Amino acid sequence: MRIAFADLVFAWPPTGGAQADLYHVIAGLQNAGYETKLFAASYDFLWRFGSFEPEALPFPSMRLEFNSKDFVPKEIVGRFRKAIDAWQPDVVFVGFGRTLKPYLLDALSGYPLISRYYMYEHLCLRDFCLFYDGKLCPNDVFHTPEACRLCMWQTWKNETRIGRLTPYSDEYHRARAYAPGYMNFFVSTIKKVRTLIVNNELAQRRAQAVCQDVRIIPGGVELQHYNHVGWARQDDSARKKVILMSGRADDPRKGLYVLLQAAGGLARTRRDFEVWVTFPGRLKTPSWLKNIGFVPHREVSKIYAEADICVVPSVWEEPFGLVALEAMAAGVPVCASRCGGLATIVEHGVTGFLFQPGNSVELALYLNRLLDDAELRHNMGLAGRNRVETQYTWDSIVSKYYVPLMEEFEA
Amino acid sequence: MSEFKIGVFCNGGTHVTEVLAAARQKYPHANLCAILPPSFELTPNRADGVDRIVRTDRDNYTVRDVKAGIRLIRQIRKERFDLFVVLFDSMQLNVLGGLSGARSVECWDNANVIHRLPRSPEGVVRRLLVRRLKGFMRWCFLELLMWVTQKKGPDLRRKEDSFMESSFLEDDPSKY
Missing domain, CATH: 3.40.50.2000 (Glycogen Phosphorylase B;)
Known part of the structure; x- marks a missing residue:
């Protein structure tokens, strides 16, 4: 044909x-x-x-x-x-x-x-x-x-x-x-x-x-781009955990403010994490926030290699949610809004967590749980990688x- | 024969890398200078092929702060560029190009698309005026068209107005 x-x-x-x-x-x-x-x-x-x-x-x-x-x-x-x-x-x-x-x-x-x-x-x-x-x-x-x-x-x-x-x-x-x-x-x-x-x-x-x-x-996703990523990474308790928000963080629809609210709340009780965002402009950064600027797509996998948790806090009906899929391919657990394509990509409780769009309290609860539990992060990362390997290549x-x-x- | 000097005004466009690489490829023997705002850093791969970096005073220039603008123009004119490259075809960058004193001014929308911009202030004014006038005439015509053809109705919006449709599809009680 x-x-x-x-x-x-x-x-x-x-x-x-x-x-x-x-x-x-x-x-x-x-x-x-x-x-x-x-x-x-x-x-x-x-x-x-x-x-x-x-x-x-x-x-x-x-x-x-x-x-x-x-x-x-x-x-x-x-x-x-x-x-x-x-x-x-x-x-x-x-x-x-x-x-x-x-x-x-x-x-x-x-x-x-x-x-x-x-x-x-x-x-x-x-x-x-x-x-x-x-x-x-x-x-x-x-x-x-x-x-x-x-x-x-x-x-x-x-x-x-x-x-x-x-x-x-x-x-x-x-x-x-x-x-x-x-x-x-x-x-x-x-x-x-x-x-x-x-x-x-x-x-x-x-x-x-x-x-x-x-x-x-x-x-x-093209899985071979994420093969070098340490998706079965060992936990190093001395290192600060990295919570990553990848993608166009400057776009208001992507919900950066939700992550900042959640992380701001967490920062009052714990200091063992850092939030990395890919924001192309300038951003007032508290001590727990690091702006890594615009990252070309071909270099994104290197950023995932450093991340422990990936957050996709979109406040709009994300048509698909490629960022979540890439994070899962890299073996990183994902916390994503329950909306649009994200709701089908992320399996709640298995490859990550889904929260109500815009609900920073719920996001903070899930982040807290993942930061506390290295084994949960590891298992969710593996489950995410498996899901991508079987369904999203x-x-x-x-x-x-x-x-x-x-x-x-x-x- | 003196060296061909290129100045690329890097004001935060995400295609900076491509433009710097394309400039180096197109002019392999030229002296390539990147003009950067203070808070903008070139990552190692972006800095490949750049011979010199010139720092401006500020990140943002406004019409109100004329002195800062004049300082920027002096700084650029002092470099005596043969080619001045800007990343966007905006009014401000057109004006900057016209006042840069370079022999030619170009806008590189990306590595492949190059627009030649006027290099004299008169040329810039002429270009911007013609563009504005054309746009204004088209706008008038379309405003009129919309006004004539618009269907009148009490409310053109649909009644349902949920915040997120799919976010309520599946509520998971175990999430708390």
């Missing part, structure tokens, strides 16, 4: 999780015996997106070149359609595409379509986060299209007025997402998709309003979810 993969923001080396996800799915399906080919847009005028060398990829690919003038719906549709029609696939898998993606889905609707959504880009076109006023947004494109259209304009109008567009707002204008008919068009294209792939239950539940077949398929993800999906399409 021939599977064409279309993506508007593919880049390799990856600049985000979506690109790594697509790469591993294509490579995995090719290894499983399917004929695959990637068709991806390539351009160099939008920041950090759309650049790759076909020779650097282990599967066949075609780069469709665009410049700032012709990266518009009409041209995108025409070129993708022509290239994919020439290859004659049996199934088309559409990856990340933001506000221009509906045009691609519409153009390829003659084929059986699979559409992958890595965040909430099928629900919230503003910034794909479904997070507004410090909480989960009750609106979404399927239920309140007009409210979402106005919300998008409110978000991008200042950038428009000063004439300095970022990649998101630039795409907003290119896709003409401000037009009155855009939202209906968006919903109509999703209705043409046969299978929608999302990351968590919230995304699935809301998308079921327009699509019958919405599946949750998690992402995976790319090989297991492809064979468990994608191969059966393709077999259904074949049948």
Whole structure:
């Protein structure tokens, strides 16, 4: 069976999780015996997106070149359609595409379509986060299209007025997402998709309003990056235990304040720990807090090697929660908010603890328990590593979810 | 022949590493100078290929503190760069580039995307004005479009408004 993969923001080396996800799915399906080919847009005028060398990829690919003038719906549709029609696939898998993606889905609707959504880009076109006023947004494109259209304009109008567009707002204008008919068009294209792939239950539940077949398929990790990590580390009681918050700690949705409240409370009763955060800017640091600054993704595994506990205190519905998965791969127990994808990745009481989002008291209780008990940390670390090895490697993800999906399409 | 001098103004962009590496690759024999705020440290891998580090007085410069701004511009002009590189295409960095006295000014959004910026104050003013004017006209048009096409209704938001939907899916009594 021939599977064409279309993506508007593919880049390799990856600049985000979506690109790594697509790469591993294509490579995995090719290894499983399917004929695959990637068709991806390539351009160099939008920041950090759309650049790759076909020779650097282990599967066949075609780069469709665009410049700032012709990266518009009409041209995108025409070129993708022509290239994919020439290859004659049996199934088309559409990856990340933001506000221009509906045009691609519409153009390829003659084929059986699979559409992958890595965040909430099928629900919230503003910034794909479904997070507004410090909480989960009750609106979404399927239920309140007009409210979402106005919300998008409110978000991008200042950038428009000063004439300095970022990649998101630039795409907003290119896709003409401000037009009155855009939202209906968006919903109509999703209705043409046969299978929608999302990351968590919230995304699935809301998308079921327009699509019958919405599946949750998690992402995976490259386990070999974490092999050198001392995941079965010996306890050294003289050393200060390291509580790590990895990821974009400067993003308010990631809930750094929850960890600081919890650790501040703990610091009144004990001094045997340090909190490490990856905050790119300056941070007022008490004695127990250390800001290790921005860490490039390829160096993250070295940080996990130092950590005893990893905390993911997100206060929004984290679509997936790759940080928790990476920590588990490194054999570090995880304390995470019970929300979004995190609730399914972390097994409460086995690989770590889940606490109510924003509840710093509950987090402090769990941290206290883990700091006191070296054996518990060790066992949870091992259980986490085992869970990743059995369920979240790319090989297991492809064979468990994608191969059966393709077999259904074949049948 | 004098050495080609490049100054990279590193004001906290996460792509500093890539830009410094790309600058070294593109100009292997140039004198590469990183201009850093006091609290910004280059980790060993970031410092690879950097010949010199120049420290600025402050981390942040504001319009109110003109004297500090003038000191920064003097400091940069004194270096007599052939190429001055900034990491973002913002108004402030456009102005800084225009006043830097360098022979050419470029914005490296990342290692691959390079925009040429004006090197004279007049050029900067012209560029920023044209950009503003275009943006303002587009904004006017879209504001009007939104006003005309907006559907009127008492409340466009959905009624349900839970803080976290999935956080209440499964309540574990053993957690306390």
